[in-house]
Amino acid sequence: MKKKLKILMVEDSKDDALLIIRNISKESFEPEYERVETPETMEAALNSKKWDIILSDYNMPNFSGLDALKIFKKMDFKIPFIIISGTIGEELAIDTIRLGASDYIMKDNLARLVPSIKRGLQETRIKKERENAIKALTKSEDRLKSFMNSATELFSIWNSEINLVELNKAAIELFSPGAVKKDLIGKKMTDLIPSVKESGNLDKYLEVIKTGKPYYHEQITPPQLGSRNLAVKAFKVGKGLGMLTTDITARKLAEDKLRKSYTKLQKTLNGTINALASIVETNDPYTSGHQKRVAFLAIAISEELGLDENIIESVGTAAIIHDIGKINVPASILSKPGKLSDIEFSMIKTHSRTGYDIAKNIEFVLPIDKILLQHHERLDGSGYPDGIKGKDILLEAKILTVADVVEAMSTHRPYRPSLGIDKALEEISKGKGKIYDSKVVDACEVLFMKKDFNWDKM
Numbered sequence: 001m002k003k004k005l006k007i008l009m010v011e012d013s014k015d016d017a018l019l020i021i022r023n024i025s026k027e028s029f030e031p032e033y034e035r036v037e038t039p040e041t042m043e044a045a046l047n048s049k050k051w052d053i054i055l056s057d058y059n060m061p062n063f064s065g066l067d068a069l070k071i072f073k074k075m076d077f078k079i080p081f082i083i084i085s086g087t088i089g090e091e092l093a094i095d096t097i098r099l100g101a102s103d104y105i106m107k108d109n110l111a112r113l114v115p116s117i118k119r120g121l122q123e124t125r126i127k128k129e130r131e132n133a134i135k136a137l138t139k140s141e142d143r144l145k146s147f148m149n150s151a152t153e154l155f156s157i158w159n160s161e162i163n164l165v166e167l168n169k170a171a172i173e174l175f176s177p178g179a180v181k182k183d184l185i186g187k188k189m190t191d192l193i194p195s196v197k198e199s200g201n202l203d204k205y206l207e208v209i210k211t212g213k214p215y216y217h218e219q220i221t222p223p224q225l226g227s228r229n230l231a232v233k234a235f236k237v238g239k240g241l242g243m244l245t246t247d248i249t250a251r252k253l254a255e256d257k258l259r260k261s262y263t264k265l266q267k268t269l270n271g272t273i274n275a276l277a278s279i280v281e282t283n284d285p286y287t288s289g290h291q292k293r294v295a296f297l298a299i300a301i302s303e304e305l306g307l308d309e310n311i312i313e314s315v316g317t318a319a320i321i322h323d324i325g326k327i328n329v330p331a332s333i334l335s336k337p338g339k340l341s342d343i344e345f346s347m348i349k350t351h352s353r354t355g356y357d358i359a360k361n362i363e364f365v366l367p368i369d370k371i372l373l374q375h376h377e378r379l380d381g382s383g384y385p386d387g388i389k390g391k392d393i394l395l396e397a398k399i400l401t402v403a404d405v406v407e408a409m410s411t412h413r414p415y416r417p418s419l420g421i422d423k424a425l426e427e428i429s430k431g432k433g434k435i436y437d438s439k440v441v442d443a444c445e446v447l448f449m450k451k452d453f454n455w456d457k458m
């Protein structure tokens with residue numbers, strides 16, 4: 001199938017125009033043309049529609065190929081312009097090429113015309129494609145630049161010698177406020193960030209370039225740069241280094257505020273716990289200090305077991321208020337010398353659940369309420385209030401149980417004198433694995449027998 005070709009013909013001779021068109025039609029084109037012979041008609045034609053090519057005579061009575069070429073250049077059309085002339089000399093023809101014509105053909109050698117048109121169209125197509133690619137690239141570069149410059153993060157790119165290659169507005173404001181970008185490009189990092197060498201970061205950046213492994217660090221800018229907290233991510237870009245720096249000053253301030261408010265809350269909570277502990281001891285003066293001593297031993301056992309910090313904290317907090325439920329038991333029963341009746345003992349037993357009820361209303365992060373509930377449970381299910389067994393009892397409660405028994409037996413009680421630490425250790429040893437957790441008992445024994453534990457160190 002023949003290719004359609006819209007030709008603007010600048011030619012004063014109708015016959016010559018027909019001859020040329022006939023020549024083109026013989027081959028692969030189906031030409032459609034308009035003939036003009038003055039500058040005005042040429043301009044009007046160029047403005048009226050899209051043309052594929054301009055074929056222009058050189059010598060015309062009212063116009064010349066050179067003037068036509070000037071109009072063509074002025075209007076900046078991206079199509080081939082071929083001079084076809086019978087009279088043009090070689091030198092002049094070469095001049096037209098220099099002025100922007102794509103080729104020139106002698107009228108007595110029209111056989112060259114079609115190959116010349118084909119070449120011209122192909123060159124135009126290639127030129128257009130290249131221009132489009134450059135346009136797209138520029139557009140994407142512009143988009144990237146505008147993105148980088150509007151970002152609050154700091155971007156900078158450095159070559160393998162750590163000289164600055166590229167940076168965005170935010171980075172200029174950090175490195176050299178008010179400076180012009182072109183004055184910074186090419187500078188050494190050590191000139192722009194004087195502390196980079198002594199902080200050891202320069203070596204780290206060189207390592208990033210060498211290994212390709214990204215490096216993250218936080219730093220504070222010097223006071224003259226506002227003492228800002230920065231998070232820096234350095235990564236390999238080509239043979240050099242890319243750096244993405246984020247200002248985390250606001251985040252750091254918020255974290256600091258949160259930490260302070262958490263510490264304050266923790267202090268308030270500790271105050272509340274101590275107040276709770278002293279309330280029950282007011283009601284039960286004979287066991288004064290019992291909870292603190294139990295807590296001291298329970299924490300030591302937890303540490304001996306190598307438990308997690310959170311568990312140690314929950315054991316300590318629970319221990320210090322473990323008998324809070326006794327607030328509900330009449331003081332006359334708590335401080336009664338001698339043996340208790342069954343009813344009196346069952347009243348004492350309610351303190352585990354009462355303690356749980358009190359603690360569950362306090363928003364502890366740790367399971368304090370459950371530890372209080374279970375601190376008189378025994379491995380074999382013989383404890384109270386629920387008679388639960390082994391794995392159903394929290395480890396924290398098992399630790400509290402052993403510490404509670406050892407402390408209670410080794411100190412004076414209203415109903416009996418102190419039985420002594422040996423008796424207390426004998427009791428947990430006898431119950432080891434049956435009613436008391438074996439590992440907890442072992443840890444407690446190590447403390448007293450090998451590590452010289454005693455409450456005087458409190």
Ligand SMILES: [Fe+2]
Nearest residue numbers: 322323375376
């Ligand atoms: Fe208790």
